[in-house]
Amino acid sequence: MSDESIRLVTIGRILRRRRRLLSLLAVVGALVGYGTSVLFPPRYTASASVLLPGQWEERELLTQVNIATSSAVVDRVAATLGRPGVNGGDLRDRVSAKAADGNIITISGTAETPERAQRLSDRTAQQLVTFAARIAGDSSDPEAATGPEALRQKVVQTDRRITELANATDAGQSVESVQARTALEKLRTALEEAMKKLDQADPATSKAGMVVMGPAARPTGQAPPTRTQLVVAGALVFLLLAVIGHLAAARMNRRPRTEPEIAAALGSALLGRVDVPGERPAHRPEAGGRMNRVRRLLGVDTPWDVPTPQLSGDEAGRQIRYQRVCARLRDRLPAPRRLLVVVPEGDGTALRAAGQLVALAGNDPAPSSSSRGNPALRVVEVPVSRPMVPDSGAESGALVVLSAGSWTAGELAGLAGACADGGHEVVGIVVADTVRARPTPSDGDPPDHAPAALAAHGNATGESV
Structure with a gap:
């Protein structure tokens, strides 16, 4: 017989010959689990999804996940909730975020009631979208958009001035007129290439802004560990400790048998x-x-x-x-x-x-x-x-x-x-x-x-x- 079979036989013998004691300990463990559930109030978790359109690399998604749980976002959420005595430090342990498939960030909020959990997750998703748009220079933020947009306007004006200069140049075939028109075309080409590079480098042009995919669903059940889970876990832990105690006592037993x-x-x-x-x-x-x-x-x-x-x-x-x-x-x-x-x-x-x-x-x-x-x-x-x-x-x-x-x-x-x-x-x-x-x-x-x-x-x- 293998060692594994011997162990299984030994555990079966413990369960059979100590069933009364093990049953009592399981009941005690269940009572301890129930008492633990009474000391800790129930928690509810709601989740909201934020869509990131465009092509995003994995490291960029991880950056947005970290931003969602940062103090810059959580502090804004605490200010919008308007609950006295609740600050960003209290909410940081109750807010979590993870990246899912399809460029979606799932934001979860945990609170004492389903309504508070739903409100917390919705406000966090909204603040994440606002903060990300501000960083990326979204056109919805006038202050962030003035720089790139003003540069584009200057380029358009310059291109128009180049056209006027080219038309005003002597249409003849003199060497000076040809050289002037050639220089103006090179300048126009350089400006167009510069604008293309600027558009490619600007995240606001290659990636649209984040979108909250609807309000979070109100949770209908408690977040784990629930009271039932604590009761079952307490019974199993006490039962397991009792079996391990019997095995340890048998291993340390020095009672004469021969x-x-x-x-x-x-x-x-x-x-x-x-x-x-x-x-x-x-x-x-x-x-x-x-x-x-x-x-x-x-x-x-x-x-x-x-x-x-x-x-x-x-x-x-x-x-x-x-x-x-x-x-x-x-x-x-x-x-x-x-x-x-x-x-x-x-x-x-x-x-x-x-x-x-x-x-x-x-x-x-x-x-x-x-x-x-x-x-x-x-x-x-x-x-x-x-x-x-x-x-x-x-x-x-x-x-x-x-x-x-x-x-x-x-x-x-x-x-x-x-x-x-x-x-x-x-x-x-x-x-x-x-x-x-x-x-x-x-x-x-x-x-x-x-x-x-x-x-x-x-x-x-x-x-x-």
């Missing part, structure tokens, strides 16, 4: 692993306080990153595992004695496995020459936050039963230290694994407890398992 790691943390030998069918036991009212009830309600009372339980064998196979653990426990004890079965508080799987061990040890027959008998076991749940084990008295020794991957090395070391403080030697460790129970057999199939009884009888007579 048998050598668990044995090293508790400082004792592992007696074996037993299987517990994966069914939720009824929670006792006295087990845990308010925080534990909240954890169970949110579904965070069990680790999410434990592997999916494997399909269990029959009841006989599970009983054989418990019998082997009891046999190894007898081999480690010089004589039968009472032991404490220490279970971390909140570890339901380990608690059920400890109950099975106690039941199996209590059903063992009296000691004989071939079997020393099982020790008497008593289960105690110890909180891992502040572990406390009863002092050595009737019981001398402790058997630790726990599930893999649920506790850190420090918590396991704390359990071992609490056992030592109480005068109990940790004689062994049993790891409980959650498995999926097989479907209930039909009436015609032999019951599972029959092979289990045979296996238990063989163990009682001292046969090897």
Whole structure:
């Protein structure tokens, strides 16, 4: 399986096993998004289009776009709006412009109401056209047009004077008259070429003035981000952060999972692993306080990153595992004695496995020459936050039963230290694994407890398992 498949499987496991917590966090994120939308008033955006007739290069269009959002235009817009307390600096962040295809500049204005947004975009477009016409020397501006127009009038007058001089020259073929007429024609030709170059260099002759393509349409919806978008974004952000947090916690997780790691943390030998069918036991009212009830309600009372339980064998196979653990426990004890079965508080799987061990040890027959008998076991749940084990008295020794991957090395070391403080030697460790129970057999199939009884009888007579 590739790394990508593993990540997808991991994310799917988080979504499935932490769905209650993730749903709660998504609701909290949606509420935060709603609160953000309340703090920031809604905004509306209207757009007006300005047409630039003629041929324009891309850099020229960009120049007009920058002019549309410059202080020279925006300050004029603020003056025409006549809103007290609003200046060009306040409007500069609310006005934007961009060049579109077909020599069109789209000017957008954002305001608190649709009417204000429409008025802002229309006034900005009008001021852009006025300012651009003033710069380009449009004929609509008399002061800007006096220079080129006066020059053209002087050229026309000069051309007329040249014609008069040419007519007044002697029509004869003398050398002087021919030279005079030739000089006058050269002067006329030079003036015509100069006027052509002047017309080509004048933008007012090659490009017509800008035109506003109608008033801006009044916006009917809010500008993004809308309230709905903020609510959805808040829920998605909180959900994404929760998933990333779970992945980061799993990457930093140092909880012992393998048998050598668990044995090293508790400082004792592992007696074996037993299987517990994966069914939720009824929670006792006295087990845990308010925080534990909240954890169970949110579904965070069990680790999410434990592997999916494997399909269990029959009841006989599970009983054989418990019998082997009891046999190894007898081999480690010089004589039968009472032991404490220490279970971390909140570890339901380990608690059920400890109950099975106690039941199996209590059903063992009296000691004989071939079997020393099982020790008497008593289960105690110890909180891992502040572990406390009863002092050595009737019981001398402790058997630790726990599930893999649920506790850190420090918590396991704390359990071992609490056992030592109480005068109990940790004689062994049993790891409980959650498995999926097989479907209930039909009436015609032999019951599972029959092979289990045979296996238990063989163990009682001292046969090897």
